[in-house]
Amino acid sequence: MQKTLISCALAMATVPTVLAQGFHPNSLVVSRSVYTGDASTVTVGQTLPPNCVPGKVTLPKIGGGTTSVTVTCATATADGSYPTVFNNDGPDGAFGVTSPIFLDNISTEGKLFNTLAIPSDQIVTSFSSKSELSLNLSDDGKSITFVGYRGATGFLTAPNQLDVSNSNTPGVIDPTNPVNSQYYRSVAEVDANGHIQYTNGNAYSGNNGRAAFKANGTYYLTGNNNNGGLSKSQLPTTQVGRNLVRSTGAELLIPGQTPPVPPSIAMIGDFETTQVGYSTPDKPGKDNNFRGLTIFNNTMYVTKGSGGNGINTVYQVGNAGTLPSGTPAELAALPITILPGFPTSLASGVDQNGNPAPVMFPFGIFFANANTLYVCDEGDGVAADAATGSGGIQKWTKTDGIWHLLYTLQAGLDLGVPYAVSNYPSPATAGCRNLTGKVNGQGTVELYAVTSTVSASGDQGADPNKLVKVIDLLKATTLPTEGGLGQFTVIRTAASGEVLRGVAFAPRK
Numbered sequence: 483m484q485k486t487l488i489s490c491a492l493a494m495a496t497v498p499t500v501l502a503q504g505f506h507p508n509s510l511v512v513s514r515s516v517y518t519g520d521a522s523t524v525t526v527g528q529t530l531p532p533n534c535v536p537g538k539v540t541l542p543k544i545g546g547g548t549t550s551v552t553v554t555c556a557t558a559t560a561d562g563s564y565p566t567v568f569n570n571d572g573p574d575g576a577f578g579v580t581s582p583i584f585l586d587n588i589s590t591e592g593k594l595f596n597t598l599a600i601p602s603d604q605i606v607t608s609f610s611s612k613s614e615l616s617l618n619l620s621d622d623g624k625s626i627t628f629v630g631y632r633g634a635t636g637f638l639t640a641p642n643q644l645d646v647s648n649s650n651t652p653g654v655i656d657p658t659n660p661v662n663s664q665y666y667r668s669v670a671e672v673d674a675n676g677h678i679q680y681t682n683g684n685a686y687s688g689n690n691g692r693a694a695f696k697a698n699g700t701y702y703l704t705g706n707n708n709n710g711g712l713s714k715s716q717l718p719t720t721q722v723g724r725n726l727v728r729s730t731g732a733e734l735l736i737p738g739q740t741p742p743v744p745p746s747i748a749m750i751g752d753f754e755t756t757q758v759g760y761s762t763p764d765k766p767g768k769d770n771n772f773r774g775l776t777i778f779n780n781t782m783y784v785t786k787g788s789g790g791n792g793i794n795t796v797y798q799v800g801n802a803g804t805l806p807s808g809t810p811a812e813l814a815a816l817p818i819t820i821l822p823g824f825p826t827s828l829a830s831g832v833d834q835n836g837n838p839a840p841v842m843f844p845f846g847i848f849f850a851n852a853n854t855l856y857v858c859d860e861g862d863g864v865a866a867d868a869a870t871g872s873g874g875i876q877k878w879t880k881t882d883g884i885w886h887l888l889y890t891l892q893a894g895l896d897l898g899v900p901y902a903v904s905n906y907p908s909p910a911t912a913g914c915r916n917l918t919g920k921v922n923g924q925g926t927v928e929l930y931a932v933t934s935t936v937s938a939s940g941d942q943g944a945d946p947n948k949l950v951k952v953i954d955l956l957k958a959t960t961l962p963t964e965g966g967l968g969q970f971t972v973i974r975t976a977a978s979g980e981v982l983r984g985v986a987f988a989p990r991k
Contacts, residue, residue, distance in 0.1 A: 501598045501676025505587050505988035509595060510918075510930060511626055512949055512974065513615040513984040514584045515607050518641045523562025523579060530556040530574035531645040534660040541657065541720045549716050551658040560940075562642075564979050565906060568610050569940030576648035576661050576709055577941075578608035581641050583615065583630060585672065587988060590928070590951070592973030598676045603639055605630040605670050605680060607983075608647035608690065612934070612943035613773045613788070615983030616693035616846070616916050621777060625673045625989050629691035629703065632682055634664040648709045653684035653745040654725045658711030667691035669701050669735065674991040684745040685733045687726060693775040693984075694735075695782075698805055701735040702750075704772040704784050717766045731770025732784055732799045734806055734813055750782075750799055750806045751818035755792065758826040759834040765791045770818070772797070774858070774916075778849040780805055783821075785844040786829075787860065794842050795824045796857060823878075823885035842872055845934075846917030850927050850956055853880040856919060859890070860934035861897075861912035868936050869898030873913020875929055877954065889961040891952050894970030895933070906978040909937035909945040916984045926967070927954045932982050946976035949985060 505511060524530075534555035540548050556573035560566045571577040583600040607614050607630050617626050633639040634652040649663040650656055666682035667690070681701070685691065691705035707730035708717070717723040725747065732750040755764045763769075769792035774785030782799040786792055800806040800816040807813075820826055827839030846858040854877070861873035874892035878885045900908035914931035921927050929952050935945035952970045955962045962968045976982050 501587070502596055504675045504991065506589070506595045507988070507990060509988045510588050510590060511617060511986050511988050512586045512588060512982055513617050513628055514586055514976070515581045515609055515615065515981050515983065516584065517564045517579065517581055517609050517944070517979045519562045519564065519567065519579055521561045521563045523642050524558050524560065524567055524570060524644065526558055526561050528558045530558050530570060531576055531648070531661040533662045539657045541716070541722065543719045544721060544724070549720065551711055551716065553658055553660050553711065555660055565939050565944050568944045571610070571941045574645070576645045578610055578645055578647045580606040580631065580643040580646050581609040583607050588974065590930070592949070598672070600670065600678065602641050604678070605632055605668055606639060606641060606643070606646070607631070609981065610941045610943035611647045611690050612915065613692045614690055616775065617984030617986035618693060618695040618775065619986045619989060620696040621698065623990050625671050625696060626986050627669055627671050627694040627696050627701065628984060629667055629669055629694050629705070631665040632668040632680065634666060637663050637665060647690045648688055651684040651687040651729070653741055654687035654722070654729050654747070656688050656708060656711060656722050656726060659688050659709050660711070661688075661709065666741070667705065669694045669703070671696060671737070672989070674989045679737065681735065681737050682741055683735050684741050685729050685735070685747055687729050692773045695775055695777050697777045699737070700805070700807070701737060702775065702777065702782055702806070703733040703735060704731070704775045705733070706730055706771045707767050714765050727767040730767045731772050732782065732806075732818070746810050748810050748813055750813045751816045752814065753797065753818040755828070758793070758820060760828070768792060774845045774847050776847050776849065777805065779803060779852060782806060783847060785847060785857070787843040787845050790830055792829055793820065793826060794829045794844060795826065796821050796844055796847060796855075821885050822883055843913065845915040846931065848917050848919040848929065850919065850921050854878070854956065855885065856917065856927070856929060858914040858917040858931055860915050861936070863912065863936060863942060865898070865910065865936040868910055868912040871897065871912065873897055873911070873934065875914060875917065875931060875952065879959070888959055891954060891961070891968055891970070893968055894952070895950065898936070903946045903978050906946060907938040909935040909939070909942070909947070911948065912936045914950070918986050920987070921956060925956050927956050929954065930985050932985055944981065946978055946980055947982050948972050948976070949974040949982055
């Protein structure tokens, strides 16, 4: 592949961070973030997002003419004290506070070996954005990757910056976005000794990047775009809108490449609901609101499980057995398809005939083999539904090319049952988000997942959550219950002011 053909480009920096003695072999790495703000981080009554300017914005249409969009600002209703600071996501849907990132190296039973503190002047996350900081082990097993934020010229990479997760990227500026700051969505790649390489990207303007997987020397990403300022009809009719549509879903980036401004985004494929029988397309760009990501047998898979549009399900990106590559035009032409047997009903809860249909909420996925797939379902986020909802790890098997749901692992998760966290309104587990696993020689599958939560907090993404473990029998077709199989155990719980995000096996030297 010629790097000059891939135009979603990057700038690279390497920071000589070193983890004492490196990551332990056959251990886990968990991404964690800590809120470091205080009451002064936000002032009641201040304008949100910071530097927001209300009023009408006039945009040129492709082909001539103009269109008008109204920008509105909000007012903070809570100061920066944790956790009530996140009540500000009521008036300000873009609200978030940047926070430092830590990679904890632990045993498979939860013993802490050491922690790699990621330099917060190099990259940060948005504390309450629950879809961020997924971890993926590269195809060669030598590094792990995650996505965060790095400030463009004039914008600080540091904790306690507001609304960064909805900022523009420097190469895709949306004049209707009330968040006026500019931050790259950057990939951090960490090797077995803790050396970190950063690569800046222009995808996911106005929203967040979620996951990155390094395979064949290339970064494959998932994320979302725009903050909703452009309407369904306006989004594709302006140049900015067209750029935003292409700044979402599955993306390809080359480590070390310098971002052009403006970029031609290297979007991979484009899923439309009309592919599975719906008469009209859904909201442009948002049908590809992907978050879960894995690569198995040289094939890319993603999930969509949030938002009120599109289809919450599991997708294949590109052709089986061939990772996406080529020019931007060739990448954009690749297919994105729902795995046969997985749901095709809309996230709004209706099927192709307009009838009510159940909705799943998939996040992380793990292939035990070509015919066995585990899917984390985080539940619908409604506290009243948690105890009886779909949350947990689903086991799917493929027969004659069609995937079938066998059962959902839930025992021991205590779905909907509040648990105590000092100085925090008691959260409850609702399901799980990111996931990794391994198949043992005796025919069992070890699965490790980060839980999703429900609570009385203003933003459930800020809830202290858990890292859990469960063992399944690979050949089982009904829920196993003997010998501790199918029973979740908690191996780590976040403290107040902490969140756990991603989990992966440690890279090797």
